[in-house]
Amino acid sequence: MLTEYDPLAGRVAYLVTDSDVLVTEIRVAIVPTGKRTSRATVTYRRSALTERANEQVLAARLRRGLAAASARLPRSPLRRLG
16 A cells, blocks of 8 residues: 655655555655665565564564674675685
């Protein structure tokens, strides 16, 4: 279900239901960063409608947290062993 549509402001949002156990809100905001470029920010917010779905919501948060932590780790060049 579309909940927001504002092309002039570069925003759109909608809700997606998953078998009446989970509702996900997806928000997209786009801002120009140059003459022919832009940056999009996509935000997901999940709400469990049942106890079982709470596990899905918590697992998604854990995956996001691990991905964010991994992205902050310093990168080092790979070295050949031997």
